[in-house]
Amino acid sequence: MRIAILAIGDELLNGDQVDTNTTAIARLLAQDGYRVRESVAVGDPIEDIVVALQRLAREYDVILVTGGLGPTEDDRTAQAAARAFGRLLCLNDDALVQIRERFTVWGRPMHPRNEKQALLPARSSVLANRRGTAPGFRMIIGEDTALFFFPGVPSEMLPMLEEHTLPWLQQNDQDPTPETRRRFTVYGLPEPEVEARLDRANLPEEVALAYAVELPFVQVKLQAMGSNADRLVDQAELRARQALGDAIVSFGDETLAAVTTRLLITNELSLALAESCTGGMIAQQITDQPGASAILERSAVTYANSAKQDWLGVPAEILEGVGAVSEECAIAMAEGIRAAAGTRIGLAVTGIAGPTGGTPEKPVGTVFMAMVTGTEQRVERFCFSGDRQQVRIRTTCAALDWLRRLALQELASTTESTLTR
Amino acid sequence: MRIAILAIGDELLNGDQVDTNTTAIARLLAQDGYRVRESVAVGDPIEDIVVALQRLAREYDVILVTGGLGPTEDDRTAQAAARAFGRLLCLNDDALVQIRERFTVWGRPMHPRNEKQALLPARSSVLANRRGTAPGFRMIIGEDTALFFFPGVPSEMLPMLEEHTLPWLQQNDQDPTPETRRRFTVYGLPEPEVEARLDRANLPEEVALAYAVELPFVQVKLQAMGSNADRLVDQAELRARQALGDAIVSFGDETLAAVTTRLLITNELSLALAESCTGGMIAQQITDQPGASAILERSAVTYANSAKQDWLGVPAEILEGVGAVSEECAIAMAEGIRAAAGTRIGLAVTGIAGPTGGTPEKPVGTVFMAMVTGTEQRVERFCFSGDRQQVRIRTTCAALDWLRRLALQELASTTESTLTR
Numbered sequence: 023m024r025i026a027i028l029a030i031g032d033e034l035l036n037g038d039q040v041d042t043n044t045t046a047i048a049r050l051l052a053q054d055g056y057r058v059r060e061s062v063a064v065g066d067p068i069e070d071i072v073v074a075l076q077r078l079a080r081e082y083d084v085i086l087v088t089g090g091l092g093p094t095e096d097d098r099t100a101q102a103a104a105r106a107f108g109r110l111l112c113l114n115d116d117a118l119v120q121i122r123e124r125f126t127v128w129g130r131p132m133h134p135r136n137e138k139q140a141l142l143p144a145r146s147s148v149l150a151n152r153r154g155t156a157p158g159f160r161m162i163i164g165e166d167t168a169l170f171f172f173p174g175v176p177s178e179m180l181p182m183l184e185e186h187t188l189p190w191l192q193q194n195d196q197d198p199t200p201e202t203r204r205r206f207t208v209y210g211l212p213e214p215e216v217e218a219r220l221d222r223a224n225l226p227e228e229v230a231l232a233y234a235v236e237l238p239f240v241q242v243k244l245q246a247m248g249s250n251a252d253r254l255v256d257q258a259e260l261r262a263r264q265a266l267g268d269a270i271v272s273f274g275d276e277t278l279a280a281v282t283t284r285l286l287i288t289n290e291l292s293l294a295l296a297e298s299c300t301g302g303m304i305a306q307q308i309t310d311q312p313g314a315s316a317i318l319e320r321s322a323v324t325y326a327n328s329a330k331q332d333w334l335g336v337p338a339e340i341l342e343g344v345g346a347v348s349e350e351c352a353i354a355m356a357e358g359i360r361a362a363a364g365t366r367i368g369l370a371v372t373g374i375a376g377p378t379g380g381t382p383e384k385p386v387g388t389v390f391m392a393m394v395t396g397t398e399q400r401v402e403r404f405c406f407s408g409d410r411q412q413v414r415i416r417t418t419c420a421a422l423d424w425l426r427r428l429a430l431q432e433l434a435s436t437t438e439s440t441l442t443r
Numbered sequence: 444m445r446i447a448i449l450a451i452g453d454e455l456l457n458g459d460q461v462d463t464n465t466t467a468i469a470r471l472l473a474q475d476g477y478r479v480r481e482s483v484a485v486g487d488p489i490e491d492i493v494v495a496l497q498r499l500a501r502e503y504d505v506i507l508v509t510g511g512l513g514p515t516e517d518d519r520t521a522q523a524a525a526r527a528f529g530r531l532l533c534l535n536d537d538a539l540v541q542i543r544e545r546f547t548v549w550g551r552p553m554h555p556r557n558e559k560q561a562l563l564p565a566r567s568s569v570l571a572n573r574r575g576t577a578p579g580f581r582m583i584i585g586e587d588t589a590l591f592f593f594p595g596v597p598s599e600m601l602p603m604l605e606e607h608t609l610p611w612l613q614q615n616d617q618d619p620t621p622e623t624r625r626r627f628t629v630y631g632l633p634e635p636e637v638e639a640r641l642d643r644a645n646l647p648e649e650v651a652l653a654y655a656v657e658l659p660f661v662q663v664k665l666q667a668m669g670s671n672a673d674r675l676v677d678q679a680e681l682r683a684r685q686a687l688g689d690a691i692v693s694f695g696d697e698t699l700a701a702v703t704t705r706l707l708i709t710n711e712l713s714l715a716l717a718e719s720c721t722g723g724m725i726a727q728q729i730t731d732q733p734g735a736s737a738i739l740e741r742s743a744v745t746y747a748n749s750a751k752q753d754w755l756g757v758p759a760e761i762l763e764g765v766g767a768v769s770e771e772c773a774i775a776m777a778e779g780i781r782a783a784a785g786t787r788i789g790l791a792v793t794g795i796a797g798p799t800g801g802t803p804e805k806p807v808g809t810v811f812m813a814m815v816t817g818t819e820q821r822v823e824r825f826c827f828s829g830d831r832q833q834v835r836i837r838t839t840c841a842a843l844d845w846l847r848r849l850a851l852q853e854l855a856s857t858t859e860s861t862l863t864r
Contacts, residue, residue, distance in 0.1 A: 035479040037470025038653065038664065040463050044484070049458025058456040059491065063465070063482040070480065203457065214554035217515045232453055232487065233515045234460070235596060243459070295744070301730025302723030305744045309722025312798050312831055320750035322743060323716070323726045329741035329784065333754060363750065377733050407549055408574075410733055412598070 023195045025051065026082040027061040028074055030089035030099055031174060034063040043088045043176055047183060054188060055201045066090065071102035079107070079167050086187065089174030091156040093135040099171060100159070104143035107163050114142040117157040124155050149186040154178040158186065168194070202251035204259060205243040207271045209278060209423055213240045216266065223265035229258040237412070238419050239271070239278070268427060279307035282422045285429035286317045289436070293425070294363030295321035296334055296355040296370035298346065299389060303418045304371070319363040324355070334358030334370075347372050347384055349401050352392035360394055367428065369393045371421055373404070375413045389417050393424050400424065444616045446472065447503040448482040449495055451510035451520055452595060455484040464509045467601055475609060476622045487511065492523035500528070500588050507608065510595030512577040514556045520592060521580070525564035528584050535563040538578040545576050570607040575599040579607065589615070623672035625680060628692045629661040630699060630844055637661050637687065644686035650679040658833070659840050660692070660699075689848060700728035703843045706850035707738045710857070714846070715784030716742035717755055717776040717791035719767065720810060724839045725792070740784040745776070755779030755791075768793050768805055770822050773813035781815055788849065790814045792842055794825070796834045810838045814845050821845065 027047055033039040044061045051058060062078065064070040071090070078085045090099030104111040117140035125132040142148070142159050149158035149170070156173035163169065170187050172179040208216050213235050220231060220242070232243040242262065246254040263270060272281045286293060295305050295318070305321035308314050322333050327346055330336040336346075336354040344350050352370050360368025373389030380386035387408070392401040406416040448468055454460040465482045472479060483499065485491040492511070499506045511520030525532040538561035546553040563569070563580050570579035570591070577594035584590065591608050593600040629637050634656050641652060641663070653664040663683065667675040684691060693702045707714060716726050716739070726742035729735050743754050748767055751757040757767075757775040765771050773791050781789025794810030801807035808829070813822040827837040 033653075034466075035469050035482060036473045037466055037468075038655065040461060040466045042461050045455075045458055045461045047458075048456050052457045057486075059486065060495070061456060061484040065478075065480065074481070205459070212551075212554065214514050214556040217556065218554075232517045233513065234452070234454055235513065237596070237598075243454070297723075300727075301735070301739070302718075302726030302742055302744065303730075305723030306721075306727045309724075309744070309746070310832065310835070314722070315746050318722070318744075319747045320743065320745050320754070321723055322741065322754075323723065323730070323739075324741050325730070325736050326740045326784075332783065333741070333743075362753065363747075405550070408598075411731065414731070 023056065023084060023191070024082045025056055025058050025084045025086070026078050027058055028078055028085055028087045029061070029063040029174070030066070030071055030087065031063075032065040032096070034089075035065045043174060043179060046176060046180055047086055047088070050180065050183060050188070051191075052201070052203065054191070055199060056191060056195075057201070066096045066098060068098045068102045068105070071099060072106045075103060075106040075169070079163050079169065083167060084191070085167070085169045086183070087169060087171045088179055091139060091158070091171065091173045093133065093139055093155065097138075100142050103161060103169070103171065107143065107161065109143040109145065109161075111141050112144050113137075114140050114146065114148060114157075114159075116148040117142055117159070120148065120150060120157050121155050124151075149182055151178050151182055153181065158182050160186070160190075199247045200249055200251050201245065201247050202255040203243065203245045204255050204273065205241055206259075206262065206273045207276075207278070208240040208242060208266060208269050209238065209271045209419065211240065211266070211269050216240050216242065216269075219265045220262060223261045225258040225261050226254045228254050237408075238416050268430060271423070271426070278419060278422045278426065280311055282426040282429070283308050283311035283314050283317070285426055285433065287313055289429050289432045291317060291367055291429055291432060292319055292363075292365040293317050293367045293369065294319050294359045294365040296330075296359040296368070297321060297323050298325065298330075298355075298371060299373040299375040300371050300414050300417050300421070301325065303414055304369075304421050307418060307422065319365045320359075322359055322362075330355060330358075333362060335361070347374055347388060347390060349390050349392070349403065352390035353394070353399065353401055356392040356394045356399075360396075367393065367395050367425070369421055369425065371417055373413070373417060375410045375417075377410055387413050389413070389420075391417070391421060391424065393428065395428070444477065444505060444612070445503045446477055446479050446505045446507070447499050448479055449499055449506055449508045450482070450484040450595070451487070451492055451508065452484075453486040453517070455510075456486050464595060464597055464600060467597060468507055468509070468604060471601065471604060471609070472612075473622070473624060475612070476620055477612060477616075487517045487519060489519045489523045489526070492520060493527040496524060496527040496590070500584050500590065504588060505612070506588070506590045507604070508590060508592045509600055512560060512579070512592065512594045514554070514559050514576065518559075521563050524582060524590070524592065528564065528582065530564040530566065530582075532562050533565050534558075535561050535567065535569060535578075535580075537569040538563055538580070541569065541571060541578050542576050545572075570603055572599050572603055574602065579603050581607070581611075587615075620668060621670055621672050622666070622668050623676040624664065624666045625676050625694065626662055626664040627680070627683065627694045628697075628699070629663060629687060629690050630659065630692045630840065632661065632687070632690050634661045637663065637690075640686045641683060644682045646679040646682050647675045649675050658829075659837050689851065692844075692847070699840060699843045699847065701732050703847040703850065704729050704732035704735050704738070706847055706854065708734055710850050710853045712738060712788055712850055712853060713740055713784075713786040714738050714788045714790065715740050715780045715786040717751075717780040717789070718742060718744050719746065719751075719776075719792060720794040720796040721792055721835050721838050721842070722746065724835055725790075725842050728839060728843065740786045741780075743780055743783075751776060754783060756782070768795055768809060768811060770811050770813070770824065773811035774815070774820065774822055777813040777815045781817075788814065788816050788846070790842060790846065792838055794834070794838060796831045796838075798831055808834050810834070810841075812838070812842060812845065814849070816849070
């Protein structure tokens with residue numbers, strides 16, 4: 023079954039609105055094993071809608087159309103559908119009843135303009151909308167091309183899709199191909215390296231691989247079709263794990279911050295942060311996670327040197343000597359915050375996010391990161407590329423990854439000691 | 444000039460990723476008076492890309508293509524473009540030089556796979572990419588159909604579009620319709636109130652108004668066409684300013700955080716923050732702005748009570764009595780951070796972001812905010828709706844807005860005292 027989506031509205035083509043409907047529809051369909059082959063957006067001009075509808079009806083079996091069913095003049099989808107397929111536009115009694123019911127439920131008088139929403143192409147089936155005034159409709163063109171029309175409001179459209187389209191697809195598509203999709207996130211390896219490693223990892227041939235870069239991450243998607251898709255993807259996942267190891271941050275939608283916070287909580291690793299160039303971004307990402315208060319004791323955003331001395335006890339000699347952006351300062355900050363907070367881990371970053379402040383020896387993007395735990399000390403100099411925002415994000419991700427790996431180590435050693443006991 | 448956009452990638456059609464590129468391109472074009480007639484997304488199968496390219500090249504004058512220029516096997520756009528228009532795929536020397544330069548700048552070895560990114564259709568012009576490895580390219584088909592190919596990474600694609608496509612459009616399109624669009628951001632008034640005020644404000648009829656809610660903000664768009672579009676929008680803007688006053692946060696793309704930081708810097712208002720429930724988000728947003736170090740002395744993320752006592756000197760009686768989420772604690776935190784940092788302003792927030800921690804008296808969403816300046820003290824209890832993330836964002840916006848209004852007051856009084864002097 024070849025499926026396409028058509029989204030209608032000037033706002034989708036003038037930069038005012040991101041088309042999230044298409045993604046939401048595609049996701050819902052994918053859950054049931056249906057794939058979208060093409061998605062199109064056109065504006066409000068009726069001739070543009072007519073041309074798009076005609077072409078898609080020629081090329082696809084099912085077309086899901088959103089938008090342009092409202093009561094105002096710039097909503098022309100029903101009219102365009104009638105014209106595209108040579109049907110009359112008629113007042114549909116079922117639709118009118120539904121619109122009236124909606125206003126009764128809301129206890130509001132119906133505006134005369136809303137009657138326009140009951141004007142549908144002849145021989146359409148009305149699709150009930152329990153959340154808004156615009157009824158949807160279905161048209162069957164020729165032998166077996168089905169067009170579903172929905173309002174553009176996501177909270178109305180998605181339940182209608184679930185209620186009307188998914189059952190129809192299941193009935194009319196005798197043999198939807200089972201499909202298994204999974205994705206995971208890799209950090210710390212460039213995309214070509216990820217691909218090279220997976221190439222050598224002997225993943226089952228039937229599993230399709232796709233890559234997407236969302237800096238500083240590489241997203242890898244595994245996909246298989248057919249009755250044993252699940253097993254194949256399981257196998258592929260196992261081999262990918264072996265090939266990439268700890269560089270895999272998470273499976274599914276979990277973010278690096280979520281994984282890290284979860285692992286810190288599980289291992290009861292208390293944490294204090296001292297942030298200079300990231301200005302609170304690391305703390306912010308960790309505290310985005312529910313339950314973060316169990317492990318984050320405090321964080322110091324020490325932009326000024328006085329704060330570094332005052333709260334973290336960074337010696338004046340360091341600040342006046344090698345300066346605040348230095349290995350020495352990062353270590354002193356990490357030790358200082360750990361001591362002040364009395365936590366297991368102290369982590370500190372200091373660097374130059376730009377756009378100004380760089381020098382030949384320490385250009386913009388230079389960041390020193392230090393992590394101390396009482397038994398261990400780690401410190402590193404990074405040279406991140408990109409603008410201020412990117413340097414800050416890369417620094418934050420590197421910090422979260424250090425914490426993640428520390429928690430994984432802890433987990434491994436705890437498990438080991440449990441096993442040997 | 445008929446313009447279309449083609450976005451390429453399975454992730455756009457399986458629900459994994461929202462296509463924000465198309466919106467961003469359309470917005471950039473609209474600023475220069477160009478409108479997009481159609482946008483299309485297809486997946487990675489090469490035949491789908493070929494068919495879409497051929498159709499769009501028949502129907503449009505300019506096609507902007509994004510995605511599928513990466514180094515991995517599922518990046519097939521250049522190959523599809525060659526096939527669609529019967530050209531050979533050749534190693535482009537200019538492109539190769541650019542890719543190599545990129546790796547030299549980064550100080551990293553070039554992976555052999557990146558060479559693939561220099562394979563372009565014959566007779567293409569290379570479009571430099573100063574931010575990533577994938578060069579773009581331009582193809583001219585037949586008399587005057589131009590196709591521009593860009594990588595899908597927004598931070599690479601958008602600057603390339605500005606650098607390569609906009610000047611080309613200006614040279615090749617003699618007569619774009621003048622259009623003026625402007626938008627502004629309102630904070631602190633609900634959408635119907637904004638609309639009602641603007642309805643009464645007598646804006647020129649020729650100016651179209653559109654509203655979009657991006658919680659907690661209302662975006663208002665003004666748009667006019669024709670030769671005096673600029674003057675009309677100027678007039679509309681003036682009346683909107685009168686109708687909405689300080690509730691207008693900014694014109695154009697400037698964010699609340701950017702406006703606030705700019706105003707604090709202009710007025711030399713030094714700041715220290717104490718954040719509990721926002722966990723660093725306020726500091727993070729301020730330090731996102733270049734130059735923030737001029738005004739932000741430090742910020743304390745005091746998640747634990749010990750940190751509140753230790754760094755901010757919040758008395759134990761408050762913490763044990765009314766508790767950390769209280770007016771008293773917010774004031775003590777603001778006074779404490781101001782004293783510790785020696786700044787003009789101390790601002791503190793303490794609250795319950797959820798999902799747990801709420802009580803009947805202080806449900807999730809309860810936030811106390813305090814701001815002290817030495818001469819003034821402001822404190823308020825908020826009850827924000829929404830989930831953890833939304834409560835944190837609403838709190839951050841409220842804090843930034845307090846700082847913005849304080850800086851505006853300061854600006855007004857300085858101007859006044861200068862005038863009376």
